[in-house]
Amino acid sequence: MADGIKGWARLIRATRVSYVGLGWAIREEEAFRIEAAIAVLMAPLALWFGHGGVQKAVMLMSLLIVLITELLNTGIEVAIDRIGPERNVLSGRAKDLGSAAVHLSLLQVPLVWGLILFD
Numbered sequence: 001m002a003d004g005i006k007g008w009a010r011l012i013r014a015t016r017v018s019y020v021g022l023g024w025a026i027r028e029e030e031a032f033r034i035e036a037a038i039a040v041l042m043a044p045l046a047l048w049f050g051h052g053g054v055q056k057a058v059m060l061m062s063l064l065i066v067l068i069t070e071l072l073n074t075g076i077e078v079a080i081d082r083i084g085p086e087r088n089v090l091s092g093r094a095k096d097l098g099s100a101a102v103h104l105s106l107l108q109v110p111l112v113w114g115l116i117l118f119d
Contacts, residue, residue, distance in 0.1 A: 025071055031102075032070050039063040046113075055116050062112040069105035073098035 005013060025032045042063055050056030076098040080091045 021071070025074060029070070029074050032067070032074065035066050035070055035106075039067060049117055051116075059113060059116060062109045066102070066105045066109060069102050073102050 046059035047056055050059050076094055080094055
């Protein structure tokens with residue numbers, strides 16, 4: 001560890017910077033705000049329609065996967081944008097792949113929910 005922080009202090013700092021990142025995403029990323037709002041609206045439905053803890057957990061996790069993937073995609077985009085504004089094939093490909101990951105995460109929600117609700 002380069003900064004010398006260990007134990008609980010490291011955990012507390014890591015938690016703090018995680019919330020800083022989450023706050024930035026909420027303030028600055030419209031896609032994340034939309035997906036988070038949908039997740040907040042759908043979470044009670046998962047608790048209502050899921051039969052038992054496992055189904056409820058799987059339905060909730062399908063929503064969280066979208067948010068996690070969007071955060072990772074945003075991280076990729078921010079890092080690429082930091083490099084520079086000029087067009088680059090590899091930079092574009094990295095952004096496209098991140099976007100594809102978000103798209104797949106979105107597709108898995110109706111699949112998971114449909115398999116559970118129409119079982």
